[in-house]
Amino acid sequence: MPDAAAPKHTPAEVISTSVVVVSRGRGDELQRCLAGLSRLYYGAYELIVVTDPVGEAAVDAAGLRHEVKLIPYDTPNISAARNLGIAAAAGDVVAFIDDDAVPEPTWLTHLIAPFADDQVAATGGYVRGRNGISYQWRARSVDMQGRAHDLPINGDVPQMLTPPKDHAIKTEGTNMAVRRAWLLRLGGFDEAFRFYLDETDLNLRLMKAGGKTVVVPLAEVHHAYAPSPRRRQNRAVTDLFDVGASSAVFLRKHDPDGDHAIALGHLRQEQWDRLHRQVRRKLIRRGDMADVLASLEAGIAEGAQRDLGQMMQAEGSNDLLPLSSRANGQHQTLIAWRWSQRRIMAQARELAAQGVTVSLYLFSPDSRYHRLGYRLPGIWVQQGGVYGRSDRCQKIVQFTRRGCRAKKEMLRVQIVRQIS
Template sequence: MTLTRASVVIVSRGRPETLALCLAGVARLRNAEYEVIVVADSKGIEAAQALPFSTHLKLVRFDRANISEARNLGVAEAAGDVVAFIDDDAVPEPRWLEHLVRPFEDARVAATGGFVRGRNGISFQWKARVVDATGRAYPARVDEERPTVLIPPQGRAVKTEGTNMAVRRDLLAGMGGFDPAYRFFLDETDLNMRLANAGHATAVVPMAEVHHAYAPSVRRTADRAVTDLHEIGASKMVFLRKHCPDQALWPGLIDEMRRAEKRRLLQQMVDGRAEPRDVRITLAGFDAGVEEGRTRPVVPAVPIPAPPRGFQPFPSRATGTVETLAGRIWSRGRLQREAARRAEYGTTVSVYVFSHTALYHSVRFLPNGVWYQRGGLWGRSEREDPVWQWWRFSNRVKRESGRSAHCR
């Protein structure tokens, strides 16, 4: 068990339902000493206050569309040794924080970042990546069973995802936190570059996993169709101004990004998720954002002061054992009821329900604290699995529960 105290910061705006689910997951973290800080708009604060453990939360009301400012307010309240970040549309695995914080026992480590699973709860959105001074990200090879401490070469940084990262509190506060010039997008990447330029190491922690749903926002619809690229363009331009001194490269880099976004928008149109006019309007927003980014003020960072309140330990609801329930599709109701009963008493419980089909698998976290996986007994779970494969029921349960054993 780690001895490092962590402050978990969650920023939320316009998504009270997903915030409540995120908090339900954070409330069941295992093997970690932590406090929870929520920076949210009025509806988000109300959603947090409606939860049974609301008195154990540090709540900060904030309603501007600037994720960097919001995160800095969270850092200002953080009294832990490290500050961990997770998005309001994500849910952590029970041992997420335990794994994410442990590498800080190495004095060289300034920051950590974990792996991110996507909407089906199985496939990965992001693993290990590095980023260069142009903002381009590249896959990095790391050991996927233990933390890897990296000090990248000059001009590169280890990229951490804003929904799954942690930084030493004193270092982050001394650097002024996140740059408010990034209202959305590349905010954590800018921090990664600043850390790397100062010679700090970052640990990639594969077993620190979160599930990220890409919930609807003012920039995308429920089916993940992009509707607004203004801040993407603005942040890209700010990033180039700060980290890419060769201005001759800027036009080509902006054009490269614009073409990539256009391809994505055209694919949305082909898929029936956008109209032709939407492509034109959204790209115009990108262009306007780039122009604004050329002159958006970038002011010197101001250190964030010590928190006004002391560390407020959160009493995790995961106070019991780790258990697995499994059965065929016709027993799912009974299994879910039994799992909910056990979760109520502090058990970390996973339910596996298989049909006699080859349906693909999915994993989701339920508001009552249960991890629920369903799919065909002979269907695919991991992306590289065959579409159909023969399994005995007991072997399939063993395989699927073993896949998540390290993080639950």
């Protein structure tokens, strides 16, 4: 039987929230993201999708055409797209997630709770990477040259951190929320940042205006890093124009009197090292490096001339379009050997279709690494060897039995999925 119904009405739910998703050319990824967003344990939220025709088809495939605010937009400028989403938002808080990410079902519950304190202007959660287990980003600050620095944080309680001098608390565009009044006060996102450093610019402007940011460890999303015009499916870099352009814009805006030559030197070295690592891993050819680095230089040159302060336009009054979550508040854990996958997946799909949040563990009798992914219509699937490591900090071989291993993995996600 499914676990007891998870509590779906928390104090955070009195805070109405608009969730903005920007998507372009990623229909499959958007459909998966929407599946996760439509199964949140939260009662007062709306979905705003700013997308191209490919994304509109994904909204239809997800069965959400009449339950989301759909804004057609087919220009490669994520800041402008997010500003359109903010303009359509009716929630007291606006949350942001990327189309190649999927939230845990308690994502909004945790991310929005700190806004019960009127001092809080923004929140940011933790992001897990492509394997669904290791963290991609946790708590960080950012300096006036746009460089991020890890911040030590213990436990999973939300914390209002004090950043070092001339730093701001950094939130990730794929897992953040900002009080709508603050977004309107600041003019939303600066559309000069068409991609990269867009949310970082907002972080610094928020800090300079006195806004407080809370880091929320339990507000988790899984970020897949889908292919784009800048990278292939295997994350191989193909173009750095936007990285260069946004970096130049950022330095002009936030460090006008600084030594830009040194900062850009750091950027060039960082990207050269990144490409060289990909050459060693045979993701790109050495001969490709020159063209990719040339795109970085072209971006830097263009960013040095780009107009700054292209802010959102004034918006009108909007009504909240509340989404009725597909999640019924129940959770079911399924455990099976890999060779039983077809049978157990059929059972998982049947449960998910009823609104149950399903965590499925497929084990093999070996030491393969674990990976966790999200499958439609709403199934969290973790696969790997009984003796294999899940967290990449663990020893390569874990000596245990299947039942004990499953219990250990369940404990790791117990809070974020409200498993009783």
